[in-house]
Amino acid sequence: MSEPTKVVVAGVNKPGATPNSVSLKTFYSDMLLIRRFEERAGQLYGMGLIGGFCHLYIGQEAVVVGMQANVAPQDQVITAYRDHGHMLACGMDPKGVMAELTGRSTGYSKGNGGSMHMFSSEKHFFGGHGIVGAQIPLGTGLAFADKYRNTGGVTLTYLGDGAANQGQVYESFNMAELWKLPVVYIIENNQYAMGTSVDRSSAQPQFFKRGASFNIPGEEVDGMDVEAVHAAGRKAIEYCRSGNGPMILEMKTYRYRGHSMSDPAKYRTREEVQTVREKRDPIEHLGQKLVSRGIATEDELKAIDKDIRLVVNTAAEFAIESPEPDLSELFTDVVA
Amino acid sequence: MSTQILMPALSPTMEEGKLAKWLVKEGDAVKSGDILAEIETDKATMEFEAVDEGRIGKILVPEGTEGVKVNAPIAVLVGDGEDASAPVKAKSAPAEAAPVATKAAAAPVAQAASIKLEDPSLPEGTEFVTMTVREALRDAMAEEMRRDDTIFLMGEEVAQYHGAYKVSQGLLEEFGDKRVIDTPITEQGFAGLGVGAAFNGLKPIIEFMTWNFAMQAIDQIINSAAKTRYMSGGQMHSPIVFRGPNGPAARVGAQHSQDYSSWYAHVPGLKVISPYFAADAKALLKAAIRDPNPVVFLENEIVYGRSFPVPKIDDYVLPIGKARVVKPGKDVTLVAHSICVGLILEAAEALAKEGIDAELIDLRTLRPLDTDTVIESVKKPNRIVTVEQGWPICSIGSEIASQVVEKAFDWLDAPPTKVNGKDVPMPYAANLEKLALPTVDDVVAAVKAVCYRA
Numbered sequence: 001m002s003e004p005t006k007v008v009v010a011g012v013n014k015p016g017a018t019p020n021s022v023s024l025k026t027f028y029s030d031m032l033l034i035r036r037f038e039e040r041a042g043q044l045y046g047m048g049l050i051g052g053f054c055h056l057y058i059g060q061e062a063v064v065v066g067m068q069a070n071v072a073p074q075d076q077v078i079t080a081y082r083d084h085g086h087m088l089a090c091g092m093d094p095k096g097v098m099a100e101l102t103g104r105s106t107g108y109s110k111g112n113g114g115s116m117h118m119f120s121s122e123k124h125f126f127g128g129h130g131i132v133g134a135q136i137p138l139g140t141g142l143a144f145a146d147k148y149r150n151t152g153g154v155t156l157t158y159l160g161d162g163a164a165n166q167g168q169v170y171e172s173f174n175m176a177e178l179w180k181l182p183v184v185y186i187i188e189n190n191q192y193a194m195g196t197s198v199d200r201s202s203a204q205p206q207f208f209k210r211g212a213s214f215n216i217p218g219e220e221v222d223g224m225d226v227e228a229v230h231a232a233g234r235k236a237i238e239y240c241r242s243g244n245g246p247m248i249l250e251m252k253t254y255r256y257r258g259h260s261m262s263d264p265a266k267y268r269t270r271e272e273v274q275t276v277r278e279k280r281d282p283i284e285h286l287g288q289k290l291v292s293r294g295i296a297t298e299d300e301l302k303a304i305d306k307d308i309r310l311v312v313n314t315a316a317e318f319a320i321e322s323p324e325p326d327l328s329e330l331f332t333d334v335v336a
Numbered sequence: 337m338s339t340q341i342l343m344p345a346l347s348p349t350m351e352e353g354k355l356a357k358w359l360v361k362e363g364d365a366v367k368s369g370d371i372l373a374e375i376e377t378d379k380a381t382m383e384f385e386a387v388d389e390g391r392i393g394k395i396l397v398p399e400g401t402e403g404v405k406v407n408a409p410i411a412v413l414v415g416d417g418e419d420a421s422a423p424v425k426a427k428s429a430p431a432e433a434a435p436v437a438t439k440a441a442a443a444p445v446a447q448a449a450s451i452k453l454e455d456p457s458l459p460e461g462t463e464f465v466t467m468t469v470r471e472a473l474r475d476a477m478a479e480e481m482r483r484d485d486t487i488f489l490m491g492e493e494v495a496q497y498h499g500a501y502k503v504s505q506g507l508l509e510e511f512g513d514k515r516v517i518d519t520p521i522t523e524q525g526f527a528g529l530g531v532g533a534a535f536n537g538l539k540p541i542i543e544f545m546t547w548n549f550a551m552q553a554i555d556q557i558i559n560s561a562a563k564t565r566y567m568s569g570g571q572m573h574s575p576i577v578f579r580g581p582n583g584p585a586a587r588v589g590a591q592h593s594q595d596y597s598s599w600y601a602h603v604p605g606l607k608v609i610s611p612y613f614a615a616d617a618k619a620l621l622k623a624a625i626r627d628p629n630p631v632v633f634l635e636n637e638i639v640y641g642r643s644f645p646v647p648k649i650d651d652y653v654l655p656i657g658k659a660r661v662v663k664p665g666k667d668v669t670l671v672a673h674s675i676c677v678g679l680i681l682e683a684a685e686a687l688a689k690e691g692i693d694a695e696l697i698d699l700r701t702l703r704p705l706d707t708d709t710v711i712e713s714v715k716k717p718n719r720i721v722t723v724e725q726g727w728p729i730c731s732i733g734s735e736i737a738s739q740v741v742e743k744a745f746d747w748l749d750a751p752p753t754k755v756n757g758k759d760v761p762m763p764y765a766a767n768l769e770k771l772a773l774p775t776v777d778d779v780v781a782a783v784k785a786v787c788y789r790a
Contacts, residue, residue, distance in 0.1 A: 076536060110569035119568035126535050126572065131559050137525050138560055141532020148488070148514065148538060171525025178520070333570035334604050336628040 019230055021295040023069065027226045028290060029304050030069075031061035031283045034085040036305075036312045037094055038257075041084060041101055045261045049320060050101045053130075054115045057085035059256040062282035063188050064089040066229025067156060067249075070237050074151050078126040078139040079158035081116035082255075086158065090123040094315035104322035111325040112333065133166030135159065136185070140172040143183035143246075154182045154240045162193025164207050170214075173246070177214045180245035184236045185211075187250045188223065194259040195267040208250035216246050223251030224280040254280065338393055338418055340409040346375060346382045348586045349638050353377045354402045355410060364392045366413070373399070373410070378641045379502050390415055453615055453645065453660075464645035472614035472646055473503050473579075473635065476621035477541060479651070481511055484539065487625060488515040490526055491543030491580070500545045501581060501640055527553035527578065531560045531630075534574035539625060544580035547596045547634065554599075561630035562605030577624045579633035582610065583674060583725050584773060586638065590761035593769075595726035597673065600632040601702040601735070607656055608703040610634040612677035614644040616700050619654035627656060634702075636675045659706035661713065665695035668783050669713045671736055672723040673699040676774065680723050683779035690780075692787060702732060707739045714740055718749040719786040723779055728756035750786035755779055 019027065038056040045054045057064070060082075068089040071077070079086045087097050092108065100107025100118050108118045116130040126142060129135040139157025146153035163169065164187050176183050187207040191198050198205045208218030217239070221232040229251065236247045254276045258265040265273075290296040296304075343353065354376040360366055366386045373384045393414035397404055404410065467475075481487045493500045495508040495518040508516040519526040523544065530540035544550040550557065557578060565573040584593035600608045607629050611617045617635070624631040646652070662677065663684060670680040677698045684694040695713050699706065714720045720740055722733030733754035740752045758772045784790070 078532075108569065109567055109571070112569050113567040117563075117567035119564075119572045121568075121571045126532070127564070127568070129560070131555055134528060134555060134560055137528020137556060138532035138535065140525075141529035141534070142536045143532075144529055145533040145536035145538045148533070149486075168522075168524045168528060171520070171522035172529070174520055174522065175525055175529060333566050333568075335607065336565065336573065 019069070019227065021293075024227075024286070024290060025296055025304075027065055027069065027230070028283065028286050028296075028301070029308060030065045030089060031226065031286065032305060033094070033308050033311065034061045034065070034088050035283060036308050037088060037098070037315070038084060040312045040316050041098070042257065042261065044098075044102065044316060044319070050115065051103065052114055053081065054101070054261045055082040055259065056257045056261070057082055057255070059276070059281075060188060060190055060223065060253045061085060062226035062229050062286075063186070063223045063251045063253050064158070066226040067186060067233040069230050070233045071156065072153075074146070074153040075237075076124045076126060076139075076142040076146065076153055076155040077158075078135045078142060078155065079128070080132060080135050080160060080163060081128070081130050082160070083116065083118060083128045087118060087120070087123075087125055087128070090120065090125045092118075092120050092123050092125060094311055095318040098315040098319035099322050102319040102322070103324060104319060105325040105329070106318065106322040110329065110333075133159070133163045133168050136163065136166070136169050136172045139185075140176050140181060140183055143176065143181040144179065147179070147181055152241065154184065154237050156184050156186060156237075158186045158188060160193065161187060161189040161191065161198050161202065161207060162196075164189075164210060165193075165202060169210075173211055173214045173216055176246040177211075177216050180243060182240040182243070183246045184233070184240055185246060185248045187248065188253055189250055190253050190255040192255070192259065192267065195263070195265075197267065206250070208248055211246070211248045216248055218248035218250060220250045220252065223253030224276075224282045224285065226282055226286055338412050338414040339388055339390065341372065341386075341411040341413055343397075343404045343406050343408045343410050344375065344384055345406040346377045346384070347379050348588050349641075350377045350379075350406060352403050352405045355397050355399055355404050356381060358395060358399045360392050362392050362395055366390060366392060379500070386413075388413055393418065453613060453662075455615075455647070455654075457654075458647055458649070463648040465648045466643050467614055467646050468641055468643050469614045469617045469635070470501070470503055470640040472618035473621055473640075474505055474507065476618045477504070477625070478507060478510060480622055480625040481507070481515060485515070486537060487539045487541065488517060488533075489541045489543065490517040490519055490530060492519055492521055492545045494518060494543050499543070501637060503635075503640065504543070523549050523552040524556060528556040528560060530576055530578075531556055531564075531574050534561070534576040534630075535564070535572055539575050541577045541579060541625060544578065546585075546592060546637070547580055547582040548592050548594055550578065550580070550596070557600075557606075557630070557632070558603055562603050565629070566605060573628060574630050575628045577621070577631045577633055579621070579624075580635060581637040581640070582634035583636050584757075584762055584769075587764065587766065587769060589764045593762035595724065595757065597634060597702055597724065597726050598731050598735070600634070601705070601732060602730075603703075605630065606703060607631045607701070608634065609656060609701050610674045611700050612639060612672075612674055612698055614642075615646045615652070616654065616660065616698070618646055619652045620656065620700065622651075622653045623656050626653070631656075634674065639675050639678070642678070657701045657704040657706055659709040660698040660700055661709065662696040662698050663694070665693040666717055667693045667719070668695070668717045668787060669697060669710070669720040670694045670723060670779070670783070671697045671699060671710060671720065671733075673702060673732065674725075676723045676725060679774060679776060680779060682776045683723075683783070686776055686780050687783055690789075692783060692789070694783065699732070705732075705735065705739075707736070707743070710736055711740065711743050714744050715747045718747050719783075720748075721753045721755060721779065721782045721786060723755045723774055725757045725773055727759055728754060729759065731756055750788070753782045753786050755782050
């Protein structure tokens with residue numbers, strides 16, 4: 001794979017800093033990159049260029065952008081299969097991500113992973129895991145290693161409201177608090193575990209309380225407001241980095257698209273989605289703030305969008321033009 | 337009437353133990369619940385309580401005596417006014433219990449010491465010391481942990497309890513609680529935590545109290561550990577060892593008696609090791625810890641206590657993926673791994689008496705499987721019998737039969753034949769359990785069949 005080039009700057013804020021006008025603009029462009037990237041991915045899926053399962057992050061962009069702006073170079077990130085946004089927010093190259101989505105040799109996993117299984121050791125992004133809930137013990141282990149090696153690193157472990165009902169989450173909570181591991185569990189509550197709403201699947205729908213019986217503090221955050229996410233993330237990461245053990249953040253968010261590309265989303269109304277889009281969209285919301293606060297003009301925002309569309313087009317072209325893996329690669333990387 | 341107090345069985349696999357200490361003396365009055373003695377089993381030192389009231393008439397086995405057989409009389413309890421010479425009533429029925437207690441037969445233990453283990457890599461005149469498989473495994477971990485401080489041991493009861501089967505004895509004391517870590521009883525959680533730690537620069541040894549419990553963690557072993565190198569295009573990997581006792585122990589029933597050999601041998605991305613001899617246990621566990629891939633290391637509870645010679649050299653490491661020809665022979669190839677290597681050694685003695693000379697192969701590693709050694713062997717006697725405790729369908733023997741038919745068809749004088757555990761969940765009843773597992777007689781019968789001998 002070609003050396004990842006950082007076209008749009010993600011996570012450039014000094015860890016722990018209050019966002020200034022520059023970083024607010026960066027939040028805007030980082031979120032927009034994810035939005036445009038996902039729209040394009042959806043399009044390529046429709047064209048048959050991306051296969052299998054493809055879970056889009058559209059609507060949830062503020063969560064990962066706000067959180068990742070707080071990370072330090074020694075920190076780790078892990079999530080499940082709705083992972084394209086996380087990779088972009090970690091600073092992974094959109095070309096490499098898109099090429100993996102299309103199953104090309106230039107993808108991050110050389111075409112062996114696909115949408116749900118992508119990694120970057122360089123960016124400390126540990127996947128990209130396809131089994132609901134499995135990433136939570138793994139993330140806890142990343143944090144265990146950081147504590148063991150005394151690196152000062154904190155692990156951001158992302159999970160959804162569906163995964164939050166998995167037994168292994170609570171096994172992990174128990175060990176993380178018992179051993180005071182530096183891990184932030186970020187529950188992205190987009191209100192639907194595939195087609196089952198939180199109300200139909202969760203006896204305690206307030207996920208930030210799910211650590212209470214382990215003495216893990218939790219906080220509910222407006223996951224559609226990148227500034228709120230950023231502020232909550234900063235506090236949580238500081239709490240973990242200071243040796244206090246784990247913390248839980250519940251991000252109230254929403255996905256606009258279906259669970260995966262093949263989901264007709266009959267379990268909710270068109271109006272419900274439309275209302276969130278109109279009233280709570282994280283990108284629109286921040287754009288209006290930037291303009292009203294005089295940080296950016298409408299024209300500047302349009303210019304950002306234009307630049308991002310170019311980045312995404314370049315990524316898509318790169319992905320489409322890249323060769324598939326050589327057939328001789330079938331048995332590469334099974335064991336060392 | 338006086339009553340015999342018998343040596344108690346204090347673990348499922350205990351056949352004999354040490355009478356470590358008497359806490360009563362002759363003439364003492366005892367009542368139900370009083371502690372009579374401390375007994376050292378194969379796993380732990382246990383207190384032994386009185387069941388009946390009376391007076392200790394006579395101590396038959398002095399403290400410090402080792403190798404006291406289960407159900408042997410160790411003291412005589414007398415009623416008031418009686419003496420120890422009064423007629424004795426047996427407390428339990430040793431005659432009925434005997435077949436169970438001797439199930440794992442002393443033969444392999446005796447035979448073990450006499451086995452000459454060939455290893456061409458060893459220098460001429462290498463000295464051997466006798467040790468148990470349990471000690472060999474402990475030494476392997478301790479030696480590797482001294483070499484590399486990114487190695488840690490984690491599991492249920494591995495630290496303060498020294499391992500449910502005493503395998504990690506002394507490790508907490510030497511390495512401290514940062515590196516020898518007791519976990520909650522949450523296999524999926526700590527297996528996944530280990531894999532994550534391996535992704536992030538550490539070399540975990542994850543002990544499962546038994547592999548039966550690893551069923552709770554199998555998703556992390558296969559989906560997270562085994563597949564990540566491939567799925568990440570070689571960027572990320574997990575140098576981790578999952579180890580613990582595998583296969584049936586004794587009388588613990590269906591959920592605690594299962595052989596996972598073929599389950600894990602099936603999975604690309606894993607290495608799977610299942611040794612029998614102490615030297616192999618030590619050298620291959622060291623190799624497993626150093627290996628950059630996830631390794632499933634299948635031990636055996638009954639084998640833990642068996643003693644074998646181990647070369648007395650620094651840093652004894654063997655390559656993963658090589659079978660051992662335990663004994664050459666010209667009439668039939670017998671293939672086994674783990675505890676069944678003991679079984680084919682016994683069978684070979686029985687067969688020798690009938691003039692059949694068996695070549696014995698210990699697979700040692702199940703993935704990658706050393707089919708070359710098996711194929712080379714079968715081309716001499718032209719007959720092969722595989723022996724394992726696992727179920728017959730899709731077993732290790734099934735795979736070997738398939739390989740032999742594909743690669744040595746023209747050499748075969750008889751169909752490759754499997755001796756497996758029976759195709760049933762493990763029964764509890766002693767007689768049915770015995771029937772469910774491969775025996776020397778089963779192996780002898782299979783060999784005679786492929787040799788066309790009545």
